Amino acid sequence: MTDFSVVGKPVLKVDSLSLACGAARYTADYEVRDPLYLAFAYSPVAHGDIVSLDDSEARAMEGVVDVFHAFNTETELFTTAGQGYPEPSPYDTRLFNKRVRYAGEIVAAVLAGTRSEARAAAAAVKVEYAPLPALFDPEKAMDKESPKVHGDDGAYAPLPVPFRPEENVAGEVLFSFGDMEKGFADADFIVDETYRTHYTAHCALEPHATSAFFDEKGRLVIVATTQVPFHARRTVSRVIGIPAHMIRVIKPRIGGGFGSKQEIILELYAALAAWKHKRNVKAEMSRSEVFTAARTRHPMRVRIKTGVKNDGSITALDMGDVMNTGAYGAHALTVLSNAGSKVLPMFNKIENMNFVGRAVYTNLPIGGAYRGYGATQGYFAFNQQMDGIARRLGIDFLDFVKRHHIREGETSEVFKAIGEGTEGVSQIIRSCKLGECIDKGAEAIGWDRLRGKKVTNGPVVKGIGAAVSMQGSGIPQVDMASASMKMNDDGSFHLYVGATDIGTGSDTILSQIAAETLNVPLEMILILSSDTDLTPFDTGAYASSTTYVSGQAVLRCAEKVRSQILSVAEKMTGATPENLVFKESRVVNTATGEETSFSDIACFAMYSHDQFQIQASASFTGSESPPPFMAQFAEVDVDTETGKVRVVKFVSVGDCGRPLNPKLVEGQIEGATMNGIGYALTEQYLFNSKGKMTNNSFWDYKLFGTLDMPEMKTIVVDSDEPTGPYGAKSISEIGINGPAPAIANAIYDAVGARIYDLPLTPEKVLKAIRARTEG
Amino acid sequence: MKGSFLVNGRTNEWAFEPDATLLDVFRANGHPEVHRGCDEGVCGSCAVLLEGKLVNSCQVFAASAMEKDILTVAGIGTIHEPHPLQTAFVESGAVQCGFCTPAAILASLALLRRNPNPSDEEIHSALDGNYCRCTGYVKIIEAVRLASRRMSSHD
Numbered sequence: 001m002t003d004f005s006v007v008g009k010p011v012l013k014v015d016s017l018s019l020a021c022g023a024a025r026y027t028a029d030y031e032v033r034d035p036l037y038l039a040f041a042y043s044p045v046a047h048g049d050i051v052s053l054d055d056s057e058a059r060a061m062e063g064v065v066d067v068f069h070a071f072n073t074e075t076e077l078f079t080t081a082g083q084g085y086p087e088p089s090p091y092d093t094r095l096f097n098k099r100v101r102y103a104g105e106i107v108a109a110v111l112a113g114t115r116s117e118a119r120a121a122a123a124a125v126k127v128e129y130a131p132l133p134a135l136f137d138p139e140k141a142m143d144k145e146s147p148k149v150h151g152d153d154g155a156y157a158p159l160p161v162p163f164r165p166e167e168n169v170a171g172e173v174l175f176s177f178g179d180m181e182k183g184f185a186d187a188d189f190i191v192d193e194t195y196r197t198h199y200t201a202h203c204a205l206e207p208h209a210t211s212a213f214f215d216e217k218g219r220l221v222i223v224a225t226t227q228v229p230f231h232a233r234r235t236v237s238r239v240i241g242i243p244a245h246m247i248r249v250i251k252p253r254i255g256g257g258f259g260s261k262q263e264i265i266l267e268l269y270a271a272l273a274a275w276k277h278k279r280n281v282k283a284e285m286s287r288s289e290v291f292t293a294a295r296t297r298h299p300m301r302v303r304i305k306t307g308v309k310n311d312g313s314i315t316a317l318d319m320g321d322v323m324n325t326g327a328y329g330a331h332a333l334t335v336l337s338n339a340g341s342k343v344l345p346m347f348n349k350i351e352n353m354n355f356v357g358r359a360v361y362t363n364l365p366i367g368g369a370y371r372g373y374g375a376t377q378g379y380f381a382f383n384q385q386m387d388g389i390a391r392r393l394g395i396d397f398l399d400f401v402k403r404h405h406i407r408e409g410e411t412s413e414v415f416k417a418i419g420e421g422t423e424g425v426s427q428i429i430r431s432c433k434l435g436e437c438i439d440k441g442a443e444a445i446g447w448d449r450l451r452g453k454k455v456t457n458g459p460v461v462k463g464i465g466a467a468v469s470m471q472g473s474g475i476p477q478v479d480m481a482s483a484s485m486k487m488n489d490d491g492s493f494h495l496y497v498g499a500t501d502i503g504t505g506s507d508t509i510l511s512q513i514a515a516e517t518l519n520v521p522l523e524m525i526l527i528l529s530s531d532t533d534l535t536p537f538d539t540g541a542y543a544s545s546t547t548y549v550s551g552q553a554v555l556r557c558a559e560k561v562r563s564q565i566l567s568v569a570e571k572m573t574g575a576t577p578e579n580l581v582f583k584e585s586r587v588v589n590t591a592t593g594e595e596t597s598f599s600d601i602a603c604f605a606m607y608s609h610d611q612f613q614i615q616a617s618a619s620f621t622g623s624e625s626p627p628p629f630m631a632q633f634a635e636v637d638v639d640t641e642t643g644k645v646r647v648v649k650f651v652s653v654g655d656c657g658r659p660l661n662p663k664l665v666e667g668q669i670e671g672a673t674m675n676g677i678g679y680a681l682t683e684q685y686l687f688n689s690k691g692k693m694t695n696n697s698f699w700d701y702k703l704f705g706t707l708d709m710p711e712m713k714t715i716v717v718d719s720d721e722p723t724g725p726y727g728a729k730s731i732s733e734i735g736i737n738g739p740a741p742a743i744a745n746a747i748y749d750a751v752g753a754r755i756y757d758l759p760l761t762p763e764k765v766l767k768a769i770r771a772r773t774e775g
Numbered sequence: 776m777k778g779s780f781l782v783n784g785r786t787n788e789w790a791f792e793p794d795a796t797l798l799d800v801f802r803a804n805g806h807p808e809v810h811r812g813c814d815e816g817v818c819g820s821c822a823v824l825l826e827g828k829l830v831n832s833c834q835v836f837a838a839s840a841m842e843k844d845i846l847t848v849a850g851i852g853t854i855h856e857p858h859p860l861q862t863a864f865v866e867s868g869a870v871q872c873g874f875c876t877p878a879a880i881l882a883s884l885a886l887l888r889r890n891p892n893p894s895d896e897e898i899h900s901a902l903d904g905n906y907c908r909c910t911g912y913v914k915i916i917e918a919v920r921l922a923s924r925r926m927s928s929h930d
Binding site for chain 2: 010012013015016017018019020021022023024025026028029116202203204205206207253254255256258284286287502503504505663664666667670671672673674675697698699703705706707709712714
């Protein structure tokens with residue numbers, strides 16, 4: 001392996017000391033001069049037309065400046081999804097809709113002198129609704145007699161993708177290859193099961209916020225909790241009608257995103273209010289508002305029908321997904337397609353495959369991007385299905401997976417079949433150490449010692465389960481990143497990236513790539529991300545794209561800077577390029593031993609003759625999306641008297657190419673894993689019969705804390721991805737895919753009962769144990 | 776109303792509404808290092824030390840904290856002179872988005888002051904009121920262990 005000096009090292013996260021000392025600034029920390037505050041009124045009904053809205057009492061209240069709603073604020077149709085342009089999500093919403101489509105939809109925004117004045121006035125906005133029959137069951141969405149959530153207001157898809165509001169279909173993904181009929185006919189037995197996943201929230205600890213203020217030239221500066229500053233500028237411009245050149249979006253430090261901030265929500269309302277009144281505006285969501293007014297993980301019903309031969313080969317696989325996108329179709333098509341495209345290539349030897357996926361509207365909260373992005377839902381079903389098949393065949397699950405999983409040098413028809421609302425991009429897997437991940441994880445969890453042993457302690461039975469998954473590294477031929485860089489006269493470099501560090505550590509990773517390429521210590525790279533006035537374009541922090549896509553942009557940019565340094569050094573020393581080599585912060589003439597410091601080179605370029613500043617920019621779009629791979633293992637104790645499941649130990653083993661910063665890689669895996677364990681066991685939206693969320697508080701929506709956590713073990717298996725910057729692939733999302741199925745498989749291992757619906761609550765486990773005992 | 780607040784060793788005269796929380800007062804008066812995560816007393820992002828005790832400042836009426844000794848993370852160390860706990864969090868990779876970090880450091884400080892060599896169980900117990908969505912807590916626990924080793928060896 002090549003010897004690197006900065007990449008592959010656990011260098012300190014570049015912003016971490018500032019964060020640990022409380023010096024770093026988040027959106028709500030921005031001091032805005034003389035601001036007005038926004039507060040919102042929400043629909044209590046799940047489906048209905050606003051017959052009348054009376055804001056007179058609110059307007060008369062202390063401090064109130066304005067009240068915005070559907071009867072005084074018209075906007076065109078758009079999507080809040082922060083995606084490339086045009087978005088693959090339907091344009092099916094307005095800033096204020098005259099027809100409300102879920103309990104919790106924003107119906108009015110109040111602008112007032114203080115936050116409490118705004119909130120009090122929002123509560124005084126009187127709205128009269130003509131209720132419509134509501135649709136809560138996604139699996140009935142396509143029934144003829146079901147209420148229609150859209151179709152009344154001209155909603156359309158800006159890309160030529162399937163969109164049929166008359167059937168409640170917000171998106172559809174279909175593909176097929178091989179001969180399904182023959183495949184199932186060749187099978188010795190068929191396994192046909194249905195799995196269901198649930199509504200959950202990201203719970204980034206920083207609630208959504210926006211501070212909008214005017215600069216000295218009268219331009220609107222929007223500081224926002226965003227993963228997508230450039231998409232935010234574009235969408236605000238289009239929806240509010242402010243010329244884009246009059247908008248600057250700044251992404252400060254972000255308190256976690258996980259997909260929740262790939263959505264443009266508060267930015268729009270704050271810009272509307274600020275632009276109309278030419279006043280500075282602050283808006284912050286409360287925690288309960290984040291649960292219902294921001295976005296969620298799309299629930300999904302996944303049916304998998306598999307044809308299997310007694311020799312263990314799989315002759316056909318048919319996957320049928322119904323995904324609940326809620327009231328609006330943000331990310332509907334693409335999350336749905338990922339449930340197929342990120343899952344089905346895993347077993348690439350299956351010759352006959354069919355995928356039918358539909359994203360359907362309901363009168364429930366809005367789905368959105370969430371770490372894992374459909375793959376999480378798909379893998380919950382896939383791994384349980386394969387565990388069941390392996391058991392029926394009498395084959396060890398891990399041996400079964402190793403026989404079927406995709407390997408280096410192989411491809412899958414699926415890559416070509418599904419893209420982002422278009423055909424996909426064919427690719428060959430160039431790095432895959434999944435086999436090694438499985439072996440190392442099996443050893444760490446004690447697979448041979450504990451699997452199937454049902455070690456019992458009173459009413460508590462131990463079980464072991466596993467799950468495998470893959471993700472991607474950006475959206476191929478879609479995601480684009482740019483970087484620019486300039487050299488300073490002390491030999492340091494400013495690096496400007498549109499890539500959006502939301503707590504992931506991408507500022508550090510990208511700085512490491514630049515430092516490695518230029519042979520300088522990390523502290524000589526001064527990174528700035530992201531500001532639409534200062535940094536070049538980047539699609540943003542999503543799709544596990546930053547290390548791979550933005551990393552390549554930085555690498556290319558740094559290589560250009562490096563060659564400029566070299567040519568100045570040639571001019572300064574008269575040496576031939578073959579004799580010049582880079583050493584730390586200097587260029588050495590190997591013929592003479594003469595050393596020229598970067599500082600001298602930068603000064604020569606700036607001050608001597610033919611002056612110029614050493615600087616460059618570069619862009620990159622991936623032509624493929626190399627998947628990271630992961631094997632995850634759960635050891636659980638199931639209490640057969642109460643149904644309570646305790647995760648005792650959890651092991652995650654991942655291949656993300658070359659880990660550019662091993663500590664950050666582990667941190668991504670550990671965070672995703674813990675999030676996934678909560679997803680599996682305790683986190684869920686509860687609704688009353690009228691579709692209103694009843695547990696929109698951290699008191700009633702249970703996140704895992706330090707007393708809940710199992711023993712955690714994380715192992716990183718190095719591979720070398722030839723298309724990645726310094727061999728890297730992605731790591732940020734994949735770790736959330738395995739916990740739910742690994743735990744479900746472990747429960748089965750302990751008590752012989754399979755739970756098909758998330759979350760895996762004591763009630764369901766107990767019911768399944770009793771059904772098995774009685775059955 | 777008006778009151779005197781002793782924050783990080785400095786006395787401040789601040790005006791505030793009678794129903795304002797300590798968190799409201801911090802955020803209105805130049806202490807953005809105290810973070811509002813849930814405003815309902817669960818996530819712990821707003822925790823500070825009040826007379827040495829860890830409290831969620833969103834659950835404390837400002838009026839009840841007047842004249843009392845209050846410590847925020849900015850009071851224990853700075854970028855130029857960090858506290859060993861701040862350094863330990865950085866070196867352990869315990870800081871991702873950093874939103875929970877100031878409060879988690881204060882929770883750790885409260886623990887180490889009363890128990891310089893805590894067991895893992897005691898660390899888990901002391902930090903259970905501080906949600907973190909990024910790290911899965913693994914490296915936060917490691918950071919507290921590291922700081923405990925370093926701080927007790929200095930004693």
